[in-house]
Each structure stands twice: as C-alpha cells, then as structure tokens.
Amino acid sequence: MKVSKGELIREIDKYSIEKLGIPSIILMENAALGVVKHLMLNEKEYYVVICGRGNNGGDALAVTRHLIAAGKKVSVFSIGLNPMSKDCGVNHDILCNMGVKITNISNVEDIEFLRDSIIRSDVVVDGIFGIGLKREVRGVYDLAITVINETSKKTISIDVPSGFSGDTGEVFGNCIKASKTITFETYKRGFLNYGSHEYTGEVVIEKIGIPDFVVDKYHNKEFFLERKFIQKKTKERALYSHKGNYGHVMVIAGSEGMTGASTIATKAAVKSGAGLTTLISCEDALQAVRNFVPEAMWKKNDDSQGIETLMGKVNSIAIGPGLGKSNETLNNVKRVLKNTDGTIVIDADAINVLEGKTNLLKEAKGNVIITPHPGEMARLTGMEIKKIQSDRIEIAKEFAREYGVIVVLKGYNTIITNGEVSYINPTGNGAMANGGMGDCLTGIIASLCAQGYSPMDASCIGVYAHGECGDKVSEHKFVVTATDIIDNISKTIKELT
Structure with missing residues (x-):
C-alpha cells in the first residue's frame, strides 16, 4: 500500500490528464463511484451531501447524482462564494438540469437548516475541502463543520476530512470528525500522525482509473507494510x-x-x-x-x-x-x-x-x-x-x-x-x-x-x-x-x- 503527500496526487492527476488523455471529469466520476461503494445503500435512505467549490465538491456532487439514481432521499448543500472549479461546475449543472435543489450556505439561517437536515438524515457526505486546503477554517465553514460534528450520525469524508492536512496531519482550526474517509490511489501521509484517527475514522483507499505505472513514476517509495x-x-x-x-x-x-x-x-x-x-x-x-x-x-x-x-x-x-x-x-x-x-x-x-x-x-x-x-x-x-x-x-x-x-x-x-x-x-x-x-x-x-x-x-x-x-x-x-x-x-x- 503506497503512502504519499498530496503533491504526488496532483502530479499523477496532471500526467494522466495531459499525457494519457484521461479527461479529468472521468477521474472525478471514478472517485464518486469509489465513494458510493461505501455509503451502505442497502441500509440507509436519507443522505445529506455538503460540498465546497473545488474538485472535492465536484466529487460530492457526482456522488449526489448516483444517490438520487439509486432512489435515495438527498439534501444537497453548497458552501462558499468562490467560483467553482470546471469539473465541479459540470456536476453542479447536471444536478440543476435534473431539477435537484442545491442550498447554498452563506449565513446562520442556512446553518440551522443544515442542522435540521442532518438530524433527520442517516449519513452525511463531506466534500467541503480536499487535499489543497492550506488556510484556517473560518466563518460559515467553521460553523458548518461544527454542526456536522455535533449532529451527524455517520460522516463519510471524501479524500480527507475537511479541515485536515493530508500531508502533515495538521488541523486547520476546525475539522470534520469522520466515521470513514475514502481516499484515492494512496494513503495520505498525514493519516499517520498521532491523533489523526480521531478525524479520519476508518481509512479506505479506492483506485480511480490511474495506471500503476503513473503512480510509480512519481511515488517516493513510502509503503504501508502488508x-x-x-x-x-x-x-x-x-x-x-x-x-x-x-x-x-x-x-x-x-x-x-x-x-x-x-x-x-x-x-x-x-x-x-x-x-x-x-x-x-x-x-x-x-x-x-x-x-x-x-x-x-x-x-x-x-x-x-x-x-x-x-x-x-x-x-x-x-x-x-x-x-x-x-x-x-x-x-x-x-x-x-x-x-x-x-x-x-x-x-x-x-x-x-x-x-x-x-x-x-x-x-x-x-x-x-x-x-x-x-x-x-x-x-x-x-x-x-x-x-x-x-x-x-x-x-x-x-x-x-x-x-x-x-x-x-x-x-x-x-x-x-x-x-x-x-x-x-x-x-x-x-x-x-x-x-x-x-x-x-x-x-x-x-x-x-x-x-x-x-x-x-x-x-x-x-x-x-x-x-x-x-x-x-x-x-x-x-x-x-x-x-x-x-x-x-x-x-x-x-x-x-
């Protein structure tokens, strides 16, 4: 099992997209499918999905589509005012075309609506921040994470818990405490740190269609013993x-x-x-x-x-x-x-x-x-x-x-x-x-x-x-x-x- 920093994932994504010609939206779709495998579709009925504006949020929006296609009840929340990444925007537009309501969180009233939805739900899917986060979590992000931690029965984080550094294990002020983290291609270095389990819960690695030789090209020879x-x-x-x-x-x-x-x-x-x-x-x-x-x-x-x-x-x-x-x-x-x-x-x-x-x-x-x-x-x-x-x-x-x-x-x-x-x-x-x-x-x-x-x-x-x-x-x-x-x-x- 390979271990890496986030920069390796960025490099292999870039190589796969630019050199192999794999469309980035395909990698996002594969990531979403990897997450859906762990959402207990046979047991749970009501999901809350909360997404940011980057590719991690795009993964979460793609997960939403698959949940709806499976006949599940889903409440979708978007957080932040920054422009969406290209692929996040694609998945956002697909949901809008399907008539799915996406609630944007921008104030305290929206936070209370999020809280009520989580209380009624079975599972929360966290797609707020991915491996690119480098700053303190503040404002409505901070409030949203606190509400999730206080009220969620089960939280599944995509790639890393929002607010957590996949490189160092540092918590940027506030952080999701996940029941399970579905990460991609490699185990992240930050998951090894003392106390990280409090935030990651169980860690599962899913492949997203990147050939092994591409991962090996950039991997720095760090492995989990198996x-x-x-x-x-x-x-x-x-x-x-x-x-x-x-x-x-x-x-x-x-x-x-x-x-x-x-x-x-x-x-x-x-x-x-x-x-x-x-x-x-x-x-x-x-x-x-x-x-x-x-x-x-x-x-x-x-x-x-x-x-x-x-x-x-x-x-x-x-x-x-x-x-x-x-x-x-x-x-x-x-x-x-x-x-x-x-x-x-x-x-x-x-x-x-x-x-x-x-x-x-x-x-x-x-x-x-x-x-x-x-x-x-x-x-x-x-x-x-x-x-x-x-x-x-x-x-x-x-x-x-x-x-x-x-x-x-x-x-x-x-x-x-x-x-x-x-x-x-x-x-x-x-x-x-x-x-x-x-x-x-x-x-x-x-x-x-x-x-x-x-x-x-x-x-x-x-x-x-x-x-x-x-x-x-x-x-x-x-x-x-x-x-x-x-x-x-x-x-x-x-x-x-």
Missing part, C-alpha cells in the same frame, strides 16, 4: 538444518538494578529463532538469564579479551537495553561500531549516549539499525518531541540518509527507513504500552539479522511480527507485556511463513 509482503519475506526453516544455520546473536545489555531489560532482549532473541545467543552483562543480569533463559550463553562484561574474540564471530549484536547512560556504555558502543562486521542493533541507552556524538555512526564497519522512540530520536537530533511527531517519516528518512543507518522510529505506525525506501507498520496497539516492549523488539530484530535476513527485511519482519503478536494477545488481555510477546512470538513468526 501481511502478504511480510509472508513473502519470511522463510520456512529447512528440514535438514542445525543451530549453525541460524546465526549467533550477542546481546550487550543490563546493569546493576536494570537486569530485566537484558533478560527480555536475550529471551526474545532466543524465542524468535537465533541459533545461538550470548549475553554480555554484569553478574546480577547473568544470574537472571541463567535462571530464566537456560538456552542462552553468557560472558561477564569484564572479560574484555573473550568479548573481543566473540565479537569477530557473531552475526549480529544488540546493544543498549538496561545499560545505563554512562561512559562505559559509550565505550561499548564505540567498540562495537569499530570492530563488528555483522549487523548492530542500537537501542535504549546505547542511543542515549550518542547524543551530540552521532558522527560515531558513520564509523561503523557493519550495518547499523537504530530503534529510538520519539524521546530518544529527539535527543539524537536535537529536535523537540513535538517536532519529531509532526513529521516522523521525513525526519527518520533524513537521519537514515545522513548517517547511513536504518531507523526504526517506534510508536503508533512505527517507521522503518533506510532513507530511500520507507515502510510504515500498521500492527500493534495500546495494550502493549508498557516497559520492556522495546527491549523485546531489539532482541527479535537482532535475531532475524543473525538468521540471515537483510537488515531492512529483519527490521520490517521484526516490527510487523512484534505488533501482530501483541494484537493477537490483546484480544484476550487488557494489558500485553513483553513476556506475553516472548511467549507467543515463535508462533506468530511461524504463521507468517
């Missing part, structure tokens, strides 16, 4: 195989008073399929692992020679969970970056000690995956968390490109990017919001890297499987813990093969 994609990437285990076929993970984690993180990361690596797993840590953490993860091996963190030797043999290293923000942690990160040919997964305190020292990432011999949450990303970049959250994809992409790493920016719709190709993960839920989840994910990704998956594939599979496992467990539990994930991750990965 189960079929992950299933193609995830491999069955060979019948005749042994532990040596599935790699060796080194986990550098844990410190006095923070032994749980090392146990979680180590056990997650074991349970997600690493052939061998070795924890490097303090005595307290090693004792916990000896008790709870008997499958893992271990070395005490003061065995410098043994650790150096092992570093040259392992396939991947996970570093950071529970280490503490100290000079010792920083020295460990430096040593790993300079001496490891395998893939390095950097998490938690191993990220925190890179604050102001991110150039160290450029010295890495092997591939690097960093797995920050927004707070850690803010420390790495020097940006405020609010800024990180407002443009997560672009910030993650820029960081990945500059430092030559893969960024797994955790949170709602986790971003996975190498700076060129980006994936957005749809799995996971609020029941997973508790300590240890990140440590668990780090162990899973490092394990998959050791098993021979590319760093990008390991990140995508790990993030998707981690979230899907949490989704399944949460069907029966109010809170899902890292231990719940570890206990079920092997089954989830098996199902993905």
Whole structure:
C-alpha cells in the first residue's frame, strides 16, 4: 500500500490528464463511484451531501447524482462564494438540469437548516475541502463543520476530512470528525500522525482509473507494510538444518538494578529463532538469564579479551537495553561500531549516549539499525518531541540518509527507513504500552539479522511480527507485556511463513 503527500496526487492527476488523455471529469466520476461503494445503500435512505467549490465538491456532487439514481432521499448543500472549479461546475449543472435543489450556505439561517437536515438524515457526505486546503477554517465553514460534528450520525469524508492536512496531519482550526474517509490511489501521509484517527475514522483507499505505472513514476517509495509482503519475506526453516544455520546473536545489555531489560532482549532473541545467543552483562543480569533463559550463553562484561574474540564471530549484536547512560556504555558502543562486521542493533541507552556524538555512526564497519522512540530520536537530533511527531517519516528518512543507518522510529505506525525506501507498520496497539516492549523488539530484530535476513527485511519482519503478536494477545488481555510477546512470538513468526 503506497503512502504519499498530496503533491504526488496532483502530479499523477496532471500526467494522466495531459499525457494519457484521461479527461479529468472521468477521474472525478471514478472517485464518486469509489465513494458510493461505501455509503451502505442497502441500509440507509436519507443522505445529506455538503460540498465546497473545488474538485472535492465536484466529487460530492457526482456522488449526489448516483444517490438520487439509486432512489435515495438527498439534501444537497453548497458552501462558499468562490467560483467553482470546471469539473465541479459540470456536476453542479447536471444536478440543476435534473431539477435537484442545491442550498447554498452563506449565513446562520442556512446553518440551522443544515442542522435540521442532518438530524433527520442517516449519513452525511463531506466534500467541503480536499487535499489543497492550506488556510484556517473560518466563518460559515467553521460553523458548518461544527454542526456536522455535533449532529451527524455517520460522516463519510471524501479524500480527507475537511479541515485536515493530508500531508502533515495538521488541523486547520476546525475539522470534520469522520466515521470513514475514502481516499484515492494512496494513503495520505498525514493519516499517520498521532491523533489523526480521531478525524479520519476508518481509512479506505479506492483506485480511480490511474495506471500503476503513473503512480510509480512519481511515488517516493513510502509503503504501508502488508501481511502478504511480510509472508513473502519470511522463510520456512529447512528440514535438514542445525543451530549453525541460524546465526549467533550477542546481546550487550543490563546493569546493576536494570537486569530485566537484558533478560527480555536475550529471551526474545532466543524465542524468535537465533541459533545461538550470548549475553554480555554484569553478574546480577547473568544470574537472571541463567535462571530464566537456560538456552542462552553468557560472558561477564569484564572479560574484555573473550568479548573481543566473540565479537569477530557473531552475526549480529544488540546493544543498549538496561545499560545505563554512562561512559562505559559509550565505550561499548564505540567498540562495537569499530570492530563488528555483522549487523548492530542500537537501542535504549546505547542511543542515549550518542547524543551530540552521532558522527560515531558513520564509523561503523557493519550495518547499523537504530530503534529510538520519539524521546530518544529527539535527543539524537536535537529536535523537540513535538517536532519529531509532526513529521516522523521525513525526519527518520533524513537521519537514515545522513548517517547511513536504518531507523526504526517506534510508536503508533512505527517507521522503518533506510532513507530511500520507507515502510510504515500498521500492527500493534495500546495494550502493549508498557516497559520492556522495546527491549523485546531489539532482541527479535537482532535475531532475524543473525538468521540471515537483510537488515531492512529483519527490521520490517521484526516490527510487523512484534505488533501482530501483541494484537493477537490483546484480544484476550487488557494489558500485553513483553513476556506475553516472548511467549507467543515463535508462533506468530511461524504463521507468517
């Protein structure tokens, strides 16, 4: 599933119209038909359609025609005094020729008439503003949106909820709170932002007759992860195989008073399929692992020679969970970056000690995956968390490109990017919001890297499987813990093969 900004849609529309010769009114008609599919014609009888003066309004007017043709009762409202776009005008004239009354909203009395109509209706179709909106919603627009939100039983928005930025997720003062948003060709970037679901409701993508090669021509390689994609990437285990076929993970984690993180990361690596797993840590953490993860091996963190030797043999290293923000942690990160040919997964305190020292990432011999949450990303970049959250994809992409790493920016719709190709993960839920989840994910990704998956594939599979496992467990539990994930991750990965 492709993700894009609004400018891409404008480009592909322009190419389809000017180069392929597809009339713009045909694209509008196809958009309307895509919306009508979701209007529950078998269940609902009375619709209110409210349209602006641009092409989004034209889509809504075309939807009105199809509703009337289906024998439905429809009240149609137009809002604004600007001249209509060409195609909006065509559909407006068709309705007028059919004898359909279109009420223009220009004052408070019209707003009250709109309110009365919505109260009597089953569904409201929102076609006021599309992806081109850049200004604050004011005046009668503001009043109309408020009335819709207060009185509509079910609101369907066309392309984006009116008042919502499809690029950034910003709300321009006031915004429709849709039950469902029918968008076209691609998932809009703004839908990924925290809180966007409050306005979009369920998001459905409809094609409007633009060939895939045109979309691909302008698309910037941002995708939603889908189960079929992950299933193609995830491999069955060979019948005749042994532990040596599935790699060796080194986990550098844990410190006095923070032994749980090392146990979680180590056990997650074991349970997600690493052939061998070795924890490097303090005595307290090693004792916990000896008790709870008997499958893992271990070395005490003061065995410098043994650790150096092992570093040259392992396939991947996970570093950071529970280490503490100290000079010792920083020295460990430096040593790993300079001496490891395998893939390095950097998490938690191993990220925190890179604050102001991110150039160290450029010295890495092997591939690097960093797995920050927004707070850690803010420390790495020097940006405020609010800024990180407002443009997560672009910030993650820029960081990945500059430092030559893969960024797994955790949170709602986790971003996975190498700076060129980006994936957005749809799995996971609020029941997973508790300590240890990140440590668990780090162990899973490092394990998959050791098993021979590319760093990008390991990140995508790990993030998707981690979230899907949490989704399944949460069907029966109010809170899902890292231990719940570890206990079920092997089954989830098996199902993905």
